[in-house]
Amino acid sequence: MRRARRFNINGILVNAAALVLVLSYALPYVYLLMTSIKPAADVQQIPPSFLPAVVSLDNFREVLQSSALPKAFASSLAVAVLTTVLSLAVAVPAAYVATQYRRRITTLFLLFALVTRMVPSVSLGVPLFQLLKSLGLLDTIPGLVLAHTSAAVPLALLLMSAFFEGVPKELEEAARMDGCTRFQAFRKIILPVMIGGIAVTALFTFITSWNEFLYALLLTSEATKTAPIVIAEYNSVYGLAWGAMTAAAVLYSLPVIVVTLALQRQIVGGLTFGAVKG
Amino acid sequence: MSGEDRFVLCMLAPALAILGLLVAYPVGLLVFDSFFKVDTITPHIREWVGLKNYIDALTSKRVAESALRTIQYSVFALFFEFTFGFCAALLFSALPGRSRWHRTVFTLPLMVPPIVAGLLWRFLLVGNIGIFNYGLVYLGIITDPDAIAWLSDEDIVIYSVSFADIWLTTSFVALVSYAGLTNIPKDLLEAARIDGANALKRFWHVTLPLMRPVIAVIVIVRAVDAAKTFDLIWIQTQGGPNHASEVFSMNIYQRMVRFGDLGEASASGTLFLIVMMLLAAAAYWKIWRPAHA
Numbered sequence: 001m002r003r004a005r006r007f008n009i010n011g012i013l014v015n016a017a018a019l020v021l022v023l024s025y026a027l028p029y030v031y032l033l034m035t036s037i038k039p040a041a042d043v044q045q046i047p048p049s050f051l052p053a054v055v056s057l058d059n060f061r062e063v064l065q066s067s068a069l070p071k072a073f074a075s076s077l078a079v080a081v082l083t084t085v086l087s088l089a090v091a092v093p094a095a096y097v098a099t100q101y102r103r104r105i106t107t108l109f110l111l112f113a114l115v116t117r118m119v120p121s122v123s124l125g126v127p128l129f130q131l132l133k134s135l136g137l138l139d140t141i142p143g144l145v146l147a148h149t150s151a152a153v154p155l156a157l158l159l160m161s162a163f164f165e166g167v168p169k170e171l172e173e174a175a176r177m178d179g180c181t182r183f184q185a186f187r188k189i190i191l192p193v194m195i196g197g198i199a200v201t202a203l204f205t206f207i208t209s210w211n212e213f214l215y216a217l218l219l220t221s222e223a224t225k226t227a228p229i230v231i232a233e234y235n236s237v238y239g240l241a242w243g244a245m246t247a248a249a250v251l252y253s254l255p256v257i258v259v260t261l262a263l264q265r266q267i268v269g270g271l272t273f274g275a276v277k278g
Numbered sequence: 279m280s281g282e283d284r285f286v287l288c289m290l291a292p293a294l295a296i297l298g299l300l301v302a303y304p305v306g307l308l309v310f311d312s313f314f315k316v317d318t319i320t321p322h323i324r325e326w327v328g329l330k331n332y333i334d335a336l337t338s339k340r341v342a343e344s345a346l347r348t349i350q351y352s353v354f355a356l357f358f359e360f361t362f363g364f365c366a367a368l369l370f371s372a373l374p375g376r377s378r379w380h381r382t383v384f385t386l387p388l389m390v391p392p393i394v395a396g397l398l399w400r401f402l403l404v405g406n407i408g409i410f411n412y413g414l415v416y417l418g419i420i421t422d423p424d425a426i427a428w429l430s431d432e433d434i435v436i437y438s439v440s441f442a443d444i445w446l447t448t449s450f451v452a453l454v455s456y457a458g459l460t461n462i463p464k465d466l467l468e469a470a471r472i473d474g475a476n477a478l479k480r481f482w483h484v485t486l487p488l489m490r491p492v493i494a495v496i497v498i499v500r501a502v503d504a505a506k507t508f509d510l511i512w513i514q515t516q517g518g519p520n521h522a523s524e525v526f527s528m529n530i531y532q533r534m535v536r537f538g539d540l541g542e543a544s545a546s547g548t549l550f551l552i553v554m555m556l557l558a559a560a561a562y563w564k565i566w567r568p569a570h571a
Contacts, residue, residue, distance in 0.1 A: 014372045021366055022383045028445060029386060031409065032398050047423065048409040086296075094293035097286045109290060116301050118554045120506040122527040123547035126534050127304035127311065150300035153293060182285045211391040213509035214527075218535070228393040232513055242401060249394045260389040261382065 036060070036250045040243035059247035069248055072230040075141065079226060080209040082145045087152035087205050092198060095160035096186060100169060110161060116154040124150060125218045132219060139220045147215040152205045159204060163197030203263065207256055227252050305551070312548045316540035331545035340521065341546065344529040347436050351511075351525055352504035355440040355447075359500060362444070363451025370452070371459045381453065388449045392442075396513035399442035403428040403514075429515055432522035439511045439523050443504065451496055458492035459485070498561045502554055526550060 038052040098106040137143030175185035234245040317323040370377040428438035517524035534543035
């Protein structure tokens, strides 16, 4: 009897603590949402209030009517999609042979990918600036795609390797018995099985490119500014336009958050898989 | 060469080409440039200066200060991220109902772009309209909402800018730790309980040793990421006030873009790269290996 009651009190305490923790974690982002739907003047009132007194879509109207932000969203989307396609096209086959055909070159290759993840992007950004300049690709979509790909390929390689670890070697052997070449076995048998892992990797690659700031700052100027650059500029160009800035920040981050929450289980699986198995 | 070897090479070649062109070649270029005086503002200046760029970087007060700040920032951020994240994971695994709902909300900051997290925290901490201080007044921790100038006090700004980092990445620590905790065999903890170990002892002698590889991965990944931080701090303070929040990556960026000094930026970039590699290697040998031995 005494034991059971103590367990209950413990359970309630644990639940309450977890609830407080989770709520305090969500609070800052909720405040961002609340601020974005305040009338522009109320955003800067002293003292600030958490909830809007009046709901207004002025801030959203302002950022969507400006020419800069919609154009920047288009650039961001194009860069992220192309980066994802290019990275997966090279990383998926490489990750497959690196895990299924172990030999010295594939081990070295994976090690190289891992080491690449440690390279600070500012170190790589300096020479990439020169490289793109000499190729005439500064401030172009393909140029930024190449820069983002340098970070996305190692990420995709490591994620896909973790997924391919789970594929039995017999799968390819069976396909080969049935008369497939190695390429056919990969394309027709392995890839369809791996579609879930490829989707998670694609989403991660996309988000990495969509969120990227430093390369975009270094390598673009007028023609292909991405969304984070334009949002950051609300600081200087328009003074401190907090209202517009919060609306732009919501438009920029909410789609990714919604997709993530929808696919939450697969994503957390993909994210923690490699680390825990490591 | 056998057919199998040819297949391996064909599948590997595109990735090798991309990494060669976009990682290995630029790193080579970085090291090469670090021995030259290169001016990007007045073009066509390129002369061999040997180790001068390195000597300048290593003796510059501003570089040394930015390196120190990077360490302050990383240690501070990592300490709180790890403490909060690990406690959250322990709490979630102690929840009776599998804590699915809690973890769903907790995933949220994971997907918030760093630039948005930086802006958001700047908005929370900024003078006059920052709601954070009003919250502290409400809780009775401070009496005046102007008592702490988080982002304009040179003495504390390097710690204030890490709040956004802590908020953003505690989730990563929590979710990875949680996955590690669920992998610990239940009967092991049960056996320890039957042997009379209390909760604290079970945690210290069973959970913690088994979590060692997971903790190692978290610490390595997060330490490297924290030391590389650029966007989060840039969006909050641009390194100010008076360089008080200028970390190493920002120092390199400033030299490259504002001063057009490609040679010195390359030398600092090379040093940064080497330190990160050494850090990761040391962490790997010190923390990870013993668990395998």
